[in-house]
Each structure stands twice: as C-alpha cells, then as structure tokens.
Amino acid sequence: MKYVDEFNDPGLARTLLDEIRATVTRPWALMEVCGGQTHSIIRHGIDQLLPDRLELIHGPGCPVCVTPLETIDKALAIASRPGVVFCSFGDMLRVPGTGRDLFRVKGEGGDVRVVYSPLDALELARRHPERQVVFFAIGFETTAPANAMAVHRARRLGLRNFSMLVSHVRVPPAIEAVMSAPSCRVQGFLAAGHVCSVMGTGEYPALAARHRVPVVVTGFEPLDILEGIRRAVHQLERGEHRVENAYGRAVRDEGNPTALRMIEEVFEVTDRAWRGIGPIPGSGWRLREEYRAYDAEHRFDVTGIRTEEPAVCRSGDVLQGLIKPPECPAFGTACTPRTPLGATMVSNEGACAAYHLYRRTTAPHQKEANPVG
Template sequence: MKYLEEFQDPALARRLLEDVHATVTRPWALMEVCGGQTHSIIRHGIDQLLPDAVELIHGPGCPVCVTPLETIDKALAIAALPEVVFCSFGDMLRVPGTGRDLFRVKSDGGDVRVVYSPLDALDIARRTPDKQVVFFGIGFETTAPANAMTVHQARRLGVRNFSMLVSHVRVPPAIEAIMSSPHCRVQAFLAAGHVCSVMGTAEYPALAERFGVPVVVTGFEPLDILEGVRRAVHQLERGEHRVENAYPRAVPERGNPAALAILADVFEVTDRPWRGIGTIPGSGWRLAPAWREYDAEHRFGVTGPGTREPEACRSGEVLQGHIKPHECAAFGTTCTPRTPLGATMVSSEGACAAYYLYRRLGTGPAAATGKEATPVG
C-alpha cells in the first residue's frame, strides 16, 4: 500500500476485526502509549468495533499533557520578562499553569509567539539581537532531535541570545513505571511508531521479558492500529511476550543513527517529573553540561510559584489509564476545551480532548456518540 487512504480501507479493517473476534477467548487489556493513537482510536470508533473482551487503555503518550506543572510555571515566569521573546508550539499556549496560561501572559503584555519549528525561534533570535529568545522544547523522542539540532545551529552561528526551556521525556521508563504500579491492569502495549522511528526497538525486549507483556510497534492510521491489536491479541492468546514491529515502513530496528548521535551529544538522561504521575527515574533529557549555556532554566534562574493542581482534575488518573475521561466528574462540565482544568483537555493529543471532540460523553456506544460506531474508512 502506497497511499494514506489505503490505510483506512473498510474492507481490510473488517478482515482484521474478524480475525481479532475469532481469536480472543478471554478478556485482555491493551495500552496504546501515544496520544495520537488515542485520537485515531476514538475518532474512528476502533475501541467500539473490537470485541468486548478487548479493552484499550489510554496511556501517558501526550507530551503536552505530561509536561510538569512546575515547568509550565517556569515558562510563564520567563515569558513575562520584558527582555524575552518566548516561542512555543501552539498547543502549549492554553495549557494551565498555576492560575494562568501563556495566552494570559500574552494578553498581559508578554511577547509570546507561536512557531512551527525550533529553527523559527532561532531565526527570530538572529533577527532580534536586543532580545532574549526562548524556545519551549517539550516532547518525547520524536521532537528531541530537531531541538538538539537547533542548539547545534545556535552555537555554529554564534547566536548568544537564544536558549531553550527543555522538558523532554522518554517512553520506555514510562512503560516500566506503569507496569511497576500495583494498580496496573495492562497486559500488552501498542508502542508509538514515530518514537521507534527515531530510537529503534532496542529498549523494548527487556521490558517485554521482565514484565511478560507483548510490545507491538504500531502506526497511527486505522489499519495500523488494528494490525497492532491483532498481533498483540494473538501473542496474548498464545502466552507469548515478544516485541513485534507492525510499522516497518517507518521503523528500522536500529532507529535513526544521525538522530541518535545528535541526541547523545546534546542531551543527558535525567529524572523527570510527569504531570499527574510524579517523578519517573531516568525518564527525561536535559541539556548536557557542554551545552548548558543554552539552557533557559540555567540562564534565567527562575523558580515558579508554589504549584497547585485543581482538586477536581483527575487527569493524572487518565494519564495512567486508571479511568476513562468521562469518568471524571468535571469532564464536559467545569472542564472543557475553553475552560480546561488539566492539559489532557487542551492538548491536540490529550485523551480528554479526544473524548470531548468526538462526543464520548458517557459509557457505551449509544451514550458516547448518539449512534452506532462508524466503521473506519
């Protein structure tokens, strides 16, 4: 298959679904790690088309959602400084900090700008030498290489008024933390294909063996996800726990050597707090000492105010797969995309945003959508 629409073919989807229905003999719980996969699942009704015995649990794979509140507050403090141009991707602007967000800082006079690449922020720094330009560098392994390359470029070009507020997180330690929880119900993982296209699959066999769970590397289109579910169910039914690459058109086993090299040069592994979850050892990256001059946190020495999550927000439980979004009492009432209590409601990859956008406001197909689930395609 060569074209995107072929990965949404209803006839092929039915064949995959029939295979899953014919194979499953007992209940299984699978977690899709990536928020992009969550949105695809909810948009196409994939979870409603699967057998009742196959449950999809939504994981913490939304980089906006897991950016810790203290980092958001530091971003707000830096963005409010009069000498700073603060650059960010658009999906961070409405993420609530303690009492406000970047939109509020902008409306109060802060120079907050939406960019589409860290190189855009570097270009602003070159054209605005009298200002300090800060890029908000968040994300999983997918966005980290571009951010590392931008820091490289800043040094090569001699741009001294550029820095980066870094909050990168890594997927394998998150999987380890999920599986180590006494409340974990996950029996298999659909791993994020774009992460593995950068990092490869080398970190997953040890996790699969240690916890006895299948890990299937999966893409984002309906047929990608269904094939991932099909392979995971077959492994579970056979009592296997291997790593399978169901996304070979994008994922080489050893990842991207150039990306891995620049990551190893610019970043170092660190413990990282995840919003709503807590600190996960070795789960993040920060700028290595040789690149510390481009670290905005180091440059500005900011400390956010005392952080405080809204008591009514249960996004941490959503991120860990303990509840579905509509099981939170605030969902769709006091918490909406216009008045979010947590990042999972405003992020383009957040589970709460997906449930709200596609009208999953209750339980069961009829309550969730008001009609039967629509087949993919």
C-alpha cells in the same frame, strides 16, 4: 493518497476485526502509548468495534499533557519578562498553569509567538540580537533531534540570546512505571511508531521480557492500529511476550543513527516529573553541561518554582489509564476545551480532548456501530 487512504479501507478493517474477534478467548487489556493513536482510536470508534473482552487503555502518550505544572509556571514566568520572545508550538498556549496560560500572558503584553520548528526560534534570535529568544522544548523522543540541532547550531553560530526551556520525556521509562504500579491492568502495549522511527526498538525487548507483555510497534491510521491489536492479541493468546514491528514502512530496529548521534551530543538522561503521575527515574533529557549556557531554566533563574495540582482535575488518573475521561466528574462541565482544568482537555493528543471532540460524554463501556473509514 499513499499510506493514508489505503490505511483507511473499511473492507480491510472488517477483515482485521473479524480475525481479532475470532482470536480473543478471554479478557485482555492493551495500552496504546501515544496520544495520536488515542485520537485515531476514538475518532474512528475502533475501541467500540472490538469484542467486549478486549479493552484499550489510554496511556501517558501526550507530551503536552505530562509536562509538569511547575514547568508550565516556569514558562509563564519567563514569557512575562521584558525583552523576552517566548516561542512555542501552538498546542502549549492553552495548557493551564497556576491561574493562567501562555495566551493570557500574550494578552497581557508578553511577546509569545507560535513557531513550527525550533529553527524558527533560532532565526528570530539571529535577527533580533537585542532580544532574549526562548524556545519551549517539550516532547517525546520524536522532537528531540530537531531541538538538539537548534541548540547545536546556536552554539556554532555563537548566539548568546537563544535558550531552551527543556521538558523532554522518554517513553520506555514511562512503560516501566506503568507496569510497576500496583493498580496496573495492562497486559500488552501498542508502542508509538514515530518514537521508534527515531530511537529504534532496542529498549523494548527487556521491558517485554521483564514484565511478560507483548510490545507491538504501530502507526496511527486505523489499519495500523488494528494490525497492532491483532498481533498483540495473537501473542497474548499464545502466552508470548515479544517485540514486533508492525510499522516497518517507517521503523527500523536500529532507529535513525544520525538523529541518535545529535541527541547524544546535546542531551543527557535525567529524572523527570510527569504531570499527574509524579517523578519517573531516567525518564527525561536535559542539556549536557557543555550546552548548559542555553538552558533557559538556569539563565532566568526559575528553578525554585513549586506548584500544586487542582484536586478536582483527574487528568493524572486518565494519563495512568486508571479511568476513561467521561468518568471524571468535571469532564464536559467544569472542564471543557474553553475552560480546561488539565492539559488532557486542551492538547491535540490529549485523551479528554479526543473524547470531547469525537464522542462527547458517551460512557466508555457503550458499544456503537461506528464504522472505520
């Protein structure tokens, strides 16, 4: 299958690994920003095949994981109301709020539905004018165009029973926050290809120059990731800090102009709190004033909810790259996919879920001969 099988070739992977090993002369730490890349790395054992002096740090690249606890509780409050159809992607239903999740609300009689697109929720609103239909709009820049389009169409159709609970986050401010932290060990980044396919690469050169780190845009298959690592290591060894696009089959520097126009029309930049991390200035989107009538947070008056994270869960440290999942005392014991303490254990892009699914409790420093492919 084009762009899948050919990017899982073990022979080419060995060639790239040999070049990386021959290039690395000192310790380096790279952060992959996207949770999809984290899952690919752990599934294929890429981190265990790299030279010992090269470390991959897992970043806050899971939008489900960084959705604030108070936003989850707002979703639970809205979904519990009579007359509401609450629509969400499936990976949000098991994310723990304070004491329960959306599955529990559904079991208690709430009308919670899994949809595959915000336009599915829009169609429900069109067919059921007597119900209030709410879509849980989370994600990085990748899902923003479709969510913006749904709100745009709702206003054009005059639908008064459709709204969104918005918790969009933006990647470049998160990178800025990571690099500005006193405990930061990151010396280079593997940027998320799907985000850059929408937004382009325009925000990254200033970050690379300011913090003197290479930023390499990569895809999600094993060879994509290895090529991104190879390019980042070459830059580090030469003392360079540039933006490189190693995902040219999907990413253009200018991004997707049509998608960018739709985002600009519907959303505006705002400060956003990230679960386990805290507030990051300019790191989110919210609906513009002219679309505020479709903001579920205001429509259902849930703006006053405040929460506190359970102390035993260290998912925030995982999201910041301070620890690997097995270093959390609750990993695999008190915290499992069936009984998650944090979103990183239940999300399809969560680092804890990746380790539990593909590596169980293997300590992150142990190297295994796990072939790619």
